[in-house]
Amino acid sequence: MNEYLEYLRINASYIWGLTVQHIELVGIAIIIAIIIGVSIGIYLTTNEDLAETVLAAASVLLTIPSIALFGIMIPFFSLINQGIGFVPALVALVLYSQLPIIRNTYSAIKNVNPAFIDAANGVGMKRRQRLVRVEIPNALPVIMAGIRTAVVLNIGIGVIAAFIGAGGLGTLIVQGITRTDMYSIVTGSIVVSLLAIIADTVLLLIQKRLTPKGIEN
Amino acid sequence: MISFKHVSKSYTGTEKAVNDVNFEVEQGEIVIFLGPSGCGKTTLLRMVNRLETITEGSILINDQDIGELNEIELRRKIGYVIQSNGLFPNMNIEENVTIVPDLLGWDKKKKHNRYKELMQLIGLDPMEYRKRFPNELSGGQQQRIGVIRALAADPPVMLMDEPFGALDPLIREKIQDEFLQIQREVKKTILFVSHDIDEAIKMADKIVLMRDGEIMQYGTPSDILIHPKNEYVSQFIGRDRAIKHLSLRTIAQLQEEIGLVDIDQSIVDSKQVNVHENLKDTLAMLLNQEADQVIVHDDNDEVQGAITIDRVQRYLHLEMRQKPAQAREKEKVIE
Incomplete structure (x- = not known):
């Protein structure tokens, strides 16, 4: 135990640096994923035919083994001299987050009580007003749940980014495996788990704050 | 419109x-x-x-x-x-x-x-x-x-x-x-x-x-x-439908058309009803046999007379048979 604490003491700033890198990668990926995913989800509610196709495609994306997806990125991004590192990792994470975000946004808006939609139309709201004032506020808890799933998923999958040189906490695990360094593997895993738990809790608090008071249970 | x-x-x-x-x-x-x-x-x-x-x-x-x-x-x-x-x-x-x-x-x-x-x-x-x-x-x-x-x-x-x-x-x-x-x-x-x-x-x-x-x-x-x-x-x-129709009419309307009956002073057990009460509720009250006599009073509490099932029945006859018949007569004359 003392030996492990000693390891942590010596490597503290290194671990911290990797943690910050991990948060940056996942954080930026999530922000981009939310912007794209929520927009697509909302758009799909107006285009039934496309909805099925897009949701199916997003599902397929999620079935690709993560390590393979990161690998697939390399030849594509080599074309713009970004074959390994931050950019391909970011793109892979954005793609992975799309399914939970799109699907939850789409079904949350689709499942808003039809009586509210009817009332919104009846009082003379335009399509956009209905979306902003009625549909999104009432769909928010479910949309946020999708975002939370995506964040937790990304923090875990972000570990793989280390394989294509994007750094982050995966570095500790990859190095640990190649050097059979148990402390390194354990540390990497624990920090990733803590990060996921903290992120989920923080997002849950944000979700509660954003949820209109009238639709809390 | x-x-x-x-x-x-x-x-x-x-x-x-x-x-x-x-x-x-x-x-x-x-x-x-x-x-x-x-x-x-x-x-x-x-x-x-x-x-x-x-x-x-x-x-x-x-x-x-x-x-x-x-x-x-x-x-x-x-x-x-x-x-x-x-x-x-x-x-x-x-x-x-x-x-x-x-x-x-x-x-x-x-x-x-x-x-x-x-x-x-x-x-x-x-x-x-x-x-x-x-x-x-x-x-x-x-x-x-x-x-x-x-x-x-x-x-x-x-x-x-x-x-x-x-x-x-x-x-x-x-x-x-x-x-x-x-x-x-x-x-x-x-x-x-x-x-x-x-x-x-x-x-x-x-x-x-x-x-x-x-x-x-x-x-x-x-x-x-x-x-x-x-x-x-x-x-x-x-x-x-006749009973439903009574809900649209009041005692006052009945009084205007056919009048109420005189109060029998010898009857002790009586109930009061306002002249603006609708006839459906009045009839229900009569059928419930709540009192021996139902006395109608107006908004100033002045007694107008008494109402009976027979009165209601007479009024219905007028509304549902006599008046429509008269209306048909009139139409014939115009034709």
């Missing part, structure tokens, strides 16, 4: 939901669309604010074809009340009530004043409720808020789709009375969907009785009860 001219609605591949409907609604009237579910009454209502498209024919409000108006503007000028859950759960009571004024771009102060005015109309404290949300209110309160929301921008026309249908009977009656009270002040032209014949008799100036997308009869409640136009109408309004 609202005119329905050869209005039809068909969905692809099915028969007509609304078939060649023609009638006119006078300003300030409550017209109730009555019929069983699936008769097209709700579809017909929703065509007025274009939530449903009109397949054939046209609907005119004050001689203006609604098909030519911008649908968003049209809807903001028509109050709309639905059965349940029509309030937006994410908005507080004040935001809900003032949603149409808000869409119309009224300033804050004007909206707030209007909110206070409307809440006073239904006897709810504006300050107590303004920051509360619909789910904190009882079903009856929610429905009343739904009604004043529709009134917020003072639209000349209101559409109400079974507005009181989800309420329990006691509260429903209270809110119906309150609504009639409000209507006496605001005098809106109201189209109202209901499947409840008693509600229609109580609330309507005129009833549109529908079946399978067609109008079976259009007339005043009294008219429909006394002269059901066909077998379907008389079946729909029920065998007790």
Whole structure:
């Protein structure tokens, strides 16, 4: 135990640096994923035919083994001299987050009580007003749940980014495996788990704050 | 004034939901669309604010074809009340009530004043409720808020789709009375969907009785009860149509037509009834045998006479047999 604490003491700033890198990668990926995913989800509610196709495609994306997806990125991004590192990792994470975000946004808006939609139309709201004032506020808890799933998923999958040189906490695990360094593997895993738990809790608090008071249970 | 001219609605591949409907609604009237579910009454209502498209024919409000108006503007000028859950759960009571004024771009102060005015109309404290949300209110309160929301921008026309249908009977009656009270002040032209014949008799100036997308009869409640136009109408309004009709008449009206009976001073066990009591409740009281004599008094507590089952029966005979017969005679003479 003392030996492990000693390891942590010596490597503290290194671990911290990797943690910050991990948060940056996942954080930026999530922000981009939310912007794209929520927009697509909302758009799909107006285009039934496309909805099925897009949701199916997003599902397929999620079935690709993560390590393979990161690998697939390399030849594509080599074309713009970004074959390994931050950019391909970011793109892979954005793609992975799309399914939970799109699907939850789409079904949350689709499942808003039809009586509210009817009332919104009846009082003379335009399509956009209905979306902003009625549909999104009432769909928010479910949309946020999708975002939370995506964040937790990304923090875990972000570990793989280390394989294509994007750094982050995966570095500790990859190095640990190649050097059979148990402390390194354990540390990497624990920090990733803590990060996921903290992120989920923080997002849950944000979700509660954003949820209109009238639709809390 | 609202005119329905050869209005039809068909969905692809099915028969007509609304078939060649023609009638006119006078300003300030409550017209109730009555019929069983699936008769097209709700579809017909929703065509007025274009939530449903009109397949054939046209609907005119004050001689203006609604098909030519911008649908968003049209809807903001028509109050709309639905059965349940029509309030937006994410908005507080004040935001809900003032949603149409808000869409119309009224300033804050004007909206707030209007909110206070409307809440006073239904006897709810504006300050107590303004920051509360619909789910904190009882079903009856929610429905009343739904009604004043529709009134917020003072639209000349209101559409109400079974507005009181989800309420329990006691509260429903209270809110119906309150609504009639409000209507006496605001005098809106109201189209109202209901499947409840008693509600229609109580609330309507005129009833549109529908079946399978067609109008079976259009007339005043009294008219429909006394002269059901066909077998379907008389079946729909029920065998007790005479009794129902009594709810539209008061002791005062009976007194005017055939007079009351003299009071028998020797009878000790008697009950009092106000001259403005409706005859249906009066008859029920007589049938209950609550007293040996029922004495009628007016608002100043002056005794007018006594009422008996026989009087009610005589009055019904006059209303349902003699008067229609006289009317037929007159028509013959004119011809």
